[in-house]
Amino acid sequence: MATGPARKGLLVATFSTLLVAGAVAYTVGSSPAWPEVQKAFFDGRYFSTSLPAVAEAFTINVRLFIIAELLILPIGLLIALARSITAPALTPLRIFATAYVDFFRGVPSILIIYVLGFGVPALQLDGVPKEPFFWALVTLVLIYSAYVSEVYRAGIESIHPSQERAARALGLTRVQALRHVVIPQAMRRVIPPLLNDFIGLQKDTALVSILGVVETFKQAQILKAASFNFTPLMTTALIFLIITIPMTRLVDHLAAKDRSAQLGGTR
């Protein structure tokens, strides 16, 4: 049973939410062209006819982001480690890793998709695949490995240097100290921001439609072009939300748990 003040807070929250939602609904609904807009974007008939095709095409997106995520997890970590190398002999590796991250984080994804997806197959090199799905995958892996490596790096750097020093003092090598002491602790901290990046990746699978991969967004565009109605695009949006909203909530939950663990712990 909610106590007095908590119950009052709940009432206020419910009331203010309803008030705002009602105001928005009224403003949109009373606009002069709402009936036309509703028919163009939110037509129930087009929704139900587009759903099977759009949902089926979404399996391409799912395949794309699952394979990409499995590749990004180790590649991002390797790049992060390459950037934190201090050995002078391996400086070129560090410079390359830094340049890689700067480039792929700094150029708009859509340009990279164009250049790699159309440019590389156009070279007609022997043995280089031409399938749009392959290049879509390569592009997403390259871009998101750069983002994820930064997440890993932040996590590794958030572990206090005294931890690595304690491990080195026990006679562990630098690599052993990273593997057994630093990285396991960093992993726990990076899970929420890592999932955040994966939400971004899942949405960006729609970008590869420009290469001609018939994934859910491309499928919706095809249906839109055939019917002159935008509803199939809304169907796609809904499918994306079904995937991303639970993941967003999971991120919030993990982040909150991490915060309370850090406040409660004596480390």
Next chain:
Amino acid sequence: MAARARTHAPVLELKGLTKRYNGRPVLDRISLSLAEHEVVCLIGASGSGKSTLLRCADLLEPLDAGSIRLNGGRVAYEDRDVDATRRKLGIVFQGFNLFPHLTVVENVALAPRVALGLAPAAAVRRAKELLKSLGLAEKAHEYPDRLSGGQQQRVAIARALATEPKVLLLDEITSALDPVLVAEVLETLRSLAASGMTMLIATHEMAFAADVADRICYLEGGRLVEEGTPRRIFGAPRDARTREFLRRVRSISGGRRAPGR
């Protein structure tokens, strides 16, 4: 000098250790050697160089000048096999620095398993024996943050002993503890000294130093000002700086027992 210091070969020899930070010397030509089974206490104000001396002796930092010998062989931070050398030296830090993601027994078993290459079962067996000897057997499967400061510091001691070091270096390991918890950690050190462990101890606990040390070294401004038996250093310090330091320590130690009064 203590009798046992003469009868055994030196285990750790520090010669002319010099270390500068931004041109300012923090260690200035310090020479010091530890015989087997000897316990040497470093005393001095904060910033006198005690911690730096221990970190340099543990090969955790490069030297600007000087040399270190372990069991007669020259060792250095720059050595290719410096990790192997560090296994023969144990160090315990003021801030415990236990690994929070590992249980107590995993903390202690990590170095034997990873650095010494023991089989996991053998590493755990060794860890459990050490924990038992330090009275921590029932805490083996707890995480460090569930333990008191004194217990955590004793786990850190067990962890440092797990590679069977020739020398144990201890850096003000009771400074971060409640006065009540200090006693249990000092008790652990007393029994280690009694078991013949060679130790170099930086400490602010003068009564403890007087009680357990074979030799006391007074450091000031990165220099080894004076060394001698506890009786002599606390009873009849020769250098004016040592006398001044001990006078100040006694004036602030209040109700706590201070030696040589």
